[in-house]
Amino acid sequence: MTTSNNETNQQLTPTQRSKIKRIPKRGNYETQVIYNILDEALICHVGFIANNQPFVIPTAYGRVDDKLYIHGSPASRMLRTLDRGIEVCVTVTLLDGLVLARSAFHHSMNYRSVVIFGTATLVNNTEEKSEALRAFTEHVIPQRWKEVRQPSKQELEGTMVLSLPLTEASAKMRTGNPIDDEADYDLPVWAGVLPLQRVAGKAIADDRLVAGVEVPDYVKNYVRNNGLRERE
Amino acid sequence: MTTSNNETNQQLTPTQRSKIKRIPKRGNYETQVIYNILDEALICHVGFIANNQPFVIPTAYGRVDDKLYIHGSPASRMLRTLDRGIEVCVTVTLLDGLVLARSAFHHSMNYRSVVIFGTATLVNNTEEKSEALRAFTEHVIPQRWKEVRQPSKQELEGTMVLSLPLTEASAKMRTGNPIDDEADYDLPVWAGVLPLQRVAGKAIADDRLVAGVEVPDYVKNYVRNNGLRERE
Numbered sequence: 001m002t003t004s005n006n007e008t009n010q011q012l013t014p015t016q017r018s019k020i021k022r023i024p025k026r027g028n029y030e031t032q033v034i035y036n037i038l039d040e041a042l043i044c045h046v047g048f049i050a051n052n053q054p055f056v057i058p059t060a061y062g063r064v065d066d067k068l069y070i071h072g073s074p075a076s077r078m079l080r081t082l083d084r085g086i087e088v089c090v091t092v093t094l095l096d097g098l099v100l101a102r103s104a105f106h107h108s109m110n111y112r113s114v115v116i117f118g119t120a121t122l123v124n125n126t127e128e129k130s131e132a133l134r135a136f137t138e139h140v141i142p143q144r145w146k147e148v149r150q151p152s153k154q155e156l157e158g159t160m161v162l163s164l165p166l167t168e169a170s171a172k173m174r175t176g177n178p179i180d181d182e183a184d185y186d187l188p189v190w191a192g193v194l195p196l197q198r199v200a201g202k203a204i205a206d207d208r209l210v211a212g213v214e215v216p217d218y219v220k221n222y223v224r225n226n227g228l229r230e231r232e
Numbered sequence: 233m234t235t236s237n238n239e240t241n242q243q244l245t246p247t248q249r250s251k252i253k254r255i256p257k258r259g260n261y262e263t264q265v266i267y268n269i270l271d272e273a274l275i276c277h278v279g280f281i282a283n284n285q286p287f288v289i290p291t292a293y294g295r296v297d298d299k300l301y302i303h304g305s306p307a308s309r310m311l312r313t314l315d316r317g318i319e320v321c322v323t324v325t326l327l328d329g330l331v332l333a334r335s336a337f338h339h340s341m342n343y344r345s346v347v348i349f350g351t352a353t354l355v356n357n358t359e360e361k362s363e364a365l366r367a368f369t370e371h372v373i374p375q376r377w378k379e380v381r382q383p384s385k386q387e388l389e390g391t392m393v394l395s396l397p398l399t400e401a402s403a404k405m406r407t408g409n410p411i412d413d414e415a416d417y418d419l420p421v422w423a424g425v426l427p428l429q430r431v432a433g434k435a436i437a438d439d440r441l442v443a444g445v446e447v448p449d450y451v452k453n454y455v456r457n458n459g460l461r462e463r464e
Contacts, residue, residue, distance in 0.1 A: 017285060042341070042428075045277040045323055047288035053249060056279035056288050056323040058345050091277055091288040095430075098274075100451065103381040104369050105391070109275070113290050137336050141426075148421055149335040159337070177438045189380055190445050191438040194373075194454055196274075198327075201427035206409045210420045219332065219426055 017117050018170045028171040031066070037114045037171055038063050038092055042140060042198075042224065046070060047089040061090075062135025066167065069132035070120060072160030085121035090164060098194040101178035102187045108174060110193060116169040120162040132161045143218040198224050249349050250402045260403040263298070269346045269403055270295050270324055274372060274430075274456065278302060278352075279321040293322075294367025298399065301364035302352060304392030317353035322396060330426040333410035334419045340406060342425060348401040352394040364393045375450040430456050 009032040012018070020027030047056045060071045068090065092114045099108040123129045130151065137145045151159070178191050200222040203215050241264040252259030279288045292303045300322065324346045331340040355361045362383065369377045383391070410423050432454040435447045
């Protein structure tokens, strides 16, 4: 899902807002860790302020190196009036498992999340926009882009794309077993982790599919999860 | 996952901020539709404003009738100073499938989402807080609560819970096949839907499990998805 293979891992500098304050040992600021989470997840939740009111909208995205491209339509009304960009918080969350402890209090979830802060700006350059649309499609389903009809000039113009630099961001994750109070380990209560995965079912062909067109391998063999992560 | 079975379906009144403006036919304001989505999803994304900056934090939640209880720790720093509650936007998203069109432009996803607006207030009443903690656990894994050690007074006090009324909310969903441009239906490109599901793997017992404790059936048979929804 990564769009570039020659990335070097970097450590982002935590800022006042990107620094993990609650359970800091779960935090991580390495770009490769952040990129891996962004590349595996399918949607992000974009937070912005309009009329002094917070909005959180799920939307599609793609990554090209250290830029996140967001489908701009959710924020479209506002964006038309904001030439200088808009302050956003973009959050991506992968759920890896339910953590079942012996006490109600210590129940938890295993997850990997990324929170990005910054100013999202409208992409106006046609070439960059085209590249962003390619990133959207390839992010969702690699190998798809080259097979489908490419965007027309009108479609390109009609799509609102936001660009957000991946410079102020942090990852946070929890893995492994429940952590119970010492006294509770003697309780005869089942405890452990129930791993969760996102799996693809059998592809359902469109009713109007041209006769003889086969399901492509990249659809048939689609994989979008952390595989045996919880079992490692 | 529903905590009450005697619910009557109601139509919420759309407000300026909860009304679906983009593709309004995908919107729905029925409480039963909204509750079903909330009951199936496992985490929500809470948006709030701090220092004129939007924050979006993933967190656990539970529903009791027309109230959403949110684990308050993500917003804890801010909440301590806000006795009158905090304005939030809480969004929950379920991804049901990838919609693969013949053109890049018409690619989409099938999803069900809920967006809730309102003022979240701290739950101080011990009885309500205890009920909220039960809702958190039962929301994640039904039948678990009665088996585990109940919260101590100290644990109850140490848990921050927010309550949000489910009165200003909307659901939005997309289902079914891609909608291509008429001219594109002749293209020999595979098109259709790739259904996505969240499935549970095999439960992994904690290393310190008391000998002889079996995996409970509600763990072994855990189901958390829309089943054959895409195939109907």
